Amino acid sequence: EDKVVQSPLSLVVHEGDTVTLNCSYEVTNFRSLLWYKQEKKAPTFLFMLTSSGIEKKSGRLSSILDKKELFSILNITATQTGDSAIYLCAPDSWGKFQFGAGTQVVVTP
Amino acid sequence: GAVVSQHPSWVICKSGTSVKIECRSLDFQATTMFWYRQFPKQSLMLMATSNEGSKATYEQGVEKDKFLINHASLTLSTLTVTSAHPEDSSFYICSARVPTSAIYEQYFGPGTRLTVT
Numbered sequence: 001e002d003k004v005v006q007s008p009l010s011l012v013v014h015e016g017d018t019v020t021l022n023c024s025y026e027v028t029n030f031r032s033l034l035w036y037k038q039e040k041k042a043p044t045f046l047f048m049l050t051s052s053g054i055e056k057k058s059g060r061l062s063s064i065l066d067k068k069e070l071f072s073i074l075n076i077t078a079t080q081t082g083d084s085a086i087y088l089c090a091p092d093s094w095g096k097f098q099f100g101a102g103t104q105v106v107v108t109p
Numbered sequence: 110g111a112v113v114s115q116h117p118s119w120v121i122c123k124s125g126t127s128v129k130i131e132c133r134s135l136d137f138q139a140t141t142m143f144w145y146r147q148f149p150k151q152s153l154m155l156m157a158t159s160n161e162g163s164k165a166t167y168e169q170g171v172e173k174d175k176f177l178i179n180h181a182s183l184t185l186s187t188l189t190v191t192s193a194h195p196e197d198s199s200f201y202i203c204s205a206r207v208p209t210s211a212i213y214e215q216y217f218g219p220g221t222r223l224t225v226t
Contacts, residue, residue, distance in 0.1 A: 034214075042202045042217040043153070088152060096143070097215060099152045 002027040006089055006100035014108055017079050021103045023089030024071040031092040033072050035063055038086045038102070046074070046087075079107045111137050113205045115218035122193055123226055129189045130221045132203030138183035139205035143215065144176075147200040159186045193225045 003026045013019055025033065032050040036043035047056045049065035049072060056063050060079075065072045076083055084107045090097035112135040122128050132142055140161050145153040157167045157178050165178035177189040186205075190197055200222050204215040 036217075042220040045214065045216065048214060095141075096155055096158060098155070099145075101152045 002093060002098055004089065004091060004098050004100040006087075006103050008103060009101065010104040010106070012106045012108060013079055015079060015081060017107075018075065018077045019079060019083075019105060021074040021076075021087050021089075021105070022071060023074070023100055025089075025091040025098075025100075026070060027091045027093035027098060029094050030067070031095070033065055033089060033091045034097065035072070035074050036088045036090065038088055039084075043088055076105070079105075081107050081109055083107050111205070111207050111214075111216040113139075113203065113216050113218040115203055115221050117221060118219060119222045119224075121224045121226060124194055125192055127189055127191045128193055128223060129187055130201055130203075130223075132186045132188070132205070132218050134184045134205040134216075137205070137207055139186075139207070140183065141206040142180060142186040143204045143206070144178060144186075144188050145202045145204070147202060147220075153202060156188075190223065193223070195225045198223055198225045 005024045007022045032048055034048050035046040047063045052067040060077045063074045086102040086104045088099050088102045090099045114133045116131045142159040144156045146156050147153045155168050156171045157165045159165045159178045159180040161180045161183050167173045180186040200220050202220040204217045207214045
């Protein structure tokens with residue numbers, strides 16, 4: 001059975017801290033893994049990862065995929081209150097995304 | 110980036126009535142659209158895959174006669190919740206697939222919050 005596990009489920013940090021979010025997966029016919037940020041409405045796209053070991057960066061966010069160990073990490077450095085959200089990972093399996101339960105990040109001033 | 114819209118953004122209906130939700134890709138053609146449902150504090154659960162010009166593919170446990178999906182054009186898919194009940198109250202989100210070479214990305218609509226009274 002396919003499985004996507006995100007950890008931690010939630011965390012609270014102070015502005016300026018660095019956070020590391022984990023996503024482990026076991027899915028059939030894996031093609032890629034996506035990260036999304038969800039605030040109050042629908043998720044917004046962050047990254048798509050297809051190759052192991054190649055870090056993708058966008059501003060203070062970065063992500064990397066390990067296809068051998070079946071996990072991905074999303075890092076947020078110098079966090080800001082605007083980073084408060086739920087972060088979802090979604091491996092692409094047979095062309096469909098299976099979302100993890102998400103990690104809720106709360107950044108306090 | 111690609112833009113996906115949904116209408117309505119919020120709807121309240123009485124138990125037993127039907128509700129139609131529209132999902133449109135505004136600046137690209139989407140051969141495939143997906144419908145998700147999200148209950149409070151839970152993740153997105155895929156309900157069905159909608160392919161233009163053919164029948165939708167439903168995930169296990171999703172009643173196809175209750176959740177009617179029509180993908181009549183490359184820019185529009187509709188989800189109709191028939192004979193809605195309070196337990197159908199949820200956040201419904203569509204996404205559209207953007208074909209980019211052999212790698213696909215999905216862009217999400219803003220979601221529709223359905224409340225059944």
